[in-house]
Amino acid sequence: MTKPPFDNKLVRQAANYAIDKKAIAQALFRGYAKPAKSVIAPNVNGYFETEGYPYNPTKAKELLSEAGYPNGFDTVLFAAPHYQQIAVIVQSQLKAIGINAEIKVYEWASYMDLLYSKPPDKSEHTMYVIGWSPSTGDADWVVRPLFDSANWPPSGDNHVGMNNPEVDRLLKLEMTTFDSEKRAEYLAELQQLLVDEAPWIFLYVQDQMVGVSNQLKDVMVLPLGVTVLKYAYME
Amino acid sequence: MNNYFIKRLILIIPILLGVSLLSFFIIHLIPGDPARVIAGQGATSDDIAVIREEFGLDKPLMEQYFAFVGGIFSGKLKSISSQQPVIDEITPRFWNTVQLATFGIILATVFGVLLGVIAATHKNTIIDNLSTGFSLIGVSMPIFWLGLLLIMLFSVALNWLPAGGKDSFISFILPGITLSLPTAAIIARMTRASMLEIVNQDFIRTAVSNGIPQKTVIYKYALKNALIPVVTVVGLQFGYMLGGAVLTESVFGWPGLGRLVVQSIFTRDYPLVQSGILLIAMSFVFVNLAVDLLYAAIDPRLRRKK
Numbered sequence: 075m076t077k078p079p080f081d082n083k084l085v086r087q088a089a090n091y092a093i094d095k096k097a098i099a100q101a102l103f104r105g106y107a108k109p110a111k112s113v114i115a116p117n118v119n120g121y122f123e124t125e126g127y128p129y130n131p132t133k134a135k136e137l138l139s140e141a142g143y144p145n146g147f148d149t150v151l152f153a154a155p156h157y158q159q160i161a162v163i164v165q166s167q168l169k170a171i172g173i174n175a176e177i178k179v180y181e182w183a184s185y186m187d188l189l190y191s192k193p194p195d196k197s198e199h200t201m202y203v204i205g206w207s208p209s210t211g212d213a214d215w216v217v218r219p220l221f222d223s224a225n226w227p228p229s230g231d232n233h234v235g236m237n238n239p240e241v242d243r244l245l246k247l248e249m250t251t252f253d254s255e256k257r258a259e260y261l262a263e264l265q266q267l268l269v270d271e272a273p274w275i276f277l278y279v280q281d282q283m284v285g286v287s288n289q290l291k292d293v294m295v296l297p298l299g300v301t302v303l304k305y306a307y308m309e
Numbered sequence: 310m311n312n313y314f315i316k317r318l319i320l321i322i323p324i325l326l327g328v329s330l331l332s333f334f335i336i337h338l339i340p341g342d343p344a345r346v347i348a349g350q351g352a353t354s355d356d357i358a359v360i361r362e363e364f365g366l367d368k369p370l371m372e373q374y375f376a377f378v379g380g381i382f383s384g385k386l387k388s389i390s391s392q393q394p395v396i397d398e399i400t401p402r403f404w405n406t407v408q409l410a411t412f413g414i415i416l417a418t419v420f421g422v423l424l425g426v427i428a429a430t431h432k433n434t435i436i437d438n439l440s441t442g443f444s445l446i447g448v449s450m451p452i453f454w455l456g457l458l459l460i461m462l463f464s465v466a467l468n469w470l471p472a473g474g475k476d477s478f479i480s481f482i483l484p485g486i487t488l489s490l491p492t493a494a495i496i497a498r499m500t501r502a503s504m505l506e507i508v509n510q511d512f513i514r515t516a517v518s519n520g521i522p523q524k525t526v527i528y529k530y531a532l533k534n535a536l537i538p539v540v541t542v543v544g545l546q547f548g549y550m551l552g553g554a555v556l557t558e559s560v561f562g563w564p565g566l567g568r569l570v571v572q573s574i575f576t577r578d579y580p581l582v583q584s585g586i587l588l589i590a591m592s593f594v595f596v597n598l599a600v601d602l603l604y605a606a607i608d609p610r611l612r613r614k615k
Contacts, residue, residue, distance in 0.1 A: 183341030183577045190345060209351065219351055229354045 076195040076235035086272035088137035090127035092171045099278045110276040112265045120213030122262035124269045134171045146172020150200050154185040157203035190227045194235030213261050234273045332586035343389050343577035389578045406565035410550035412481050413488035421493040425500025447494025456487040456560035473562035484561040492546040499542050503535040537608050544600030552589040
């Protein structure tokens with residue numbers, strides 16, 4: 075969000091309204107994914123459900139005009155190989171509102187270089203596809219690494235370039251509050267703010283899927299995406 | 310003659326040196342940081358620095374090169390992804406590739422030579438045309454596609470053969486056929502052309518006019534001589550199979566060296582990539598040398614001093 079036209083909140087929100095997230099979840103995951111309604115997933119501690127951005131291409135075009143781009147604009151959409159399908163769908167839906175995104179696919183190691191080696195305002199990436207999962211299962215390990223202004227690459231994961239004092243303030247509060255109710259309030263406020271700011275097009279939350287033979291018992295699948303076979307046995 | 314081969318053996322040293330330098334520097338030229346790839350998203354700069362130090366990635370390039378060359382056999386050189394000594398990772402995978410390549414080359418040679426001989430002895434008949442057609446298809450067909458087709462037919466539809474992995478002898482069948490087909494096509498063409506050339510030569514005419522039965526002429530006299538250039542092709546193809554079975558290995562999930570090297574490139578596992586390339590190059594060099602030796606052994610004309 076450091077580079078125009080994405081430094082304009084209206085443009086980012088327009089991009090969100092332009093994407094049919096339900097359709098993506100259905101098309102790519104046959105229903106084993108749900109549209110994202112916040113910056114974190116429903117099972118993560120501290121989740122607060124917002125309205126999100128339902129599919130509304132008309133509103134998207136309105137917002138785009140209001141932002142000063144009635145005829146849309148050209149941009150580049152970066153992706154890693156396993157995100158390519160998403161990129162193609164997003165590209166076609168953005169095109170419908172006038173945003174022409176050229177897709178550039180980088181293999182993973184080069185992709186990480188692209189996102190992490192320079193601070194976001196100096197690096198090459200504009201719009202890009204990425205995923206995240208908190209290894210702590212708590213909201214903090216989503217919002218802080220990804221949105222704290224102190225965590226700009228190369229030292230952190232804020233490759234989207236978020237630099238918002240209000241966000242930083244709420245992050246500090248949620249990190250230092252022990253009272254779980256108060257903390258939940260801060261996190262709720264933070265999520266509403268983040269969704270409104272729309273640093274991302276919020277796509278989907280994926281279900282964990284692991285194929286297990288009928289004869290293999292006691293396989294543990296952790297929400298983290300780790301499959302534990304330590305206790306598994308064949309019948 | 311011996312001098313020639315001693316010279317060839319000595320030449321191997323600079324060749325290996327060159328390959329090791331080349332494989333080392335090429336992988337370092339492409340963008341991407343192995344420490345960051347292993348650390349993954351969500352790592353701090355400290356995490357990455359620790360990984361870098363552990364694998365000597367912060368040292369000057371030449372020092373890293375010597376660590377690479379010195380560490381391969383001593384076991385000191387470790388894979389960045391698995392942290393096991395590189396030699397332990399590569400050796401079993403290489404052995405798997407050798408097994409598959411050996412099976413493939415045997416299939417290809419037997420089938421290819423047979424087809425080539427039949428085509429040559431039935432020149433300009435339907436059989437010949439079919440054989441030519443087969444050769445064309447075999448060389449043009451993408452291995453990837455052929456492998457997938459075979460899986461679809463024999464594993465999915467008929468459930469006769471496994472779709473991948475290396476569990477027993479049956480696992481060799483589909484990947485072996487896939488790997489051997491393009492080579493069989495080449496060998497068939499080569500054999501046919503070579504046979505046709507031989508069959509027109511004087512000594513064949515002499516043999517026939519002496520009353521020797523045609524079958525004997527073909528299989529005892531003509532084929533033996535026709536196979537000489539074919540031996541070269543077989544050797545070269547075997548070398549290629551050792552290094553290039555990547556596509557077949559990928560389609561069938563074969564635990565071979567080619568697939569390991571490709572996967573390691575994606576994770577920027579420098580030690581694995583460098584060692585893998587070096588090993589493949591080494592085998593190619595030795596296979597070539599063996600082919601030349603064989604060639605000299607079976608063709609007495611080469612042994613004659615000029």
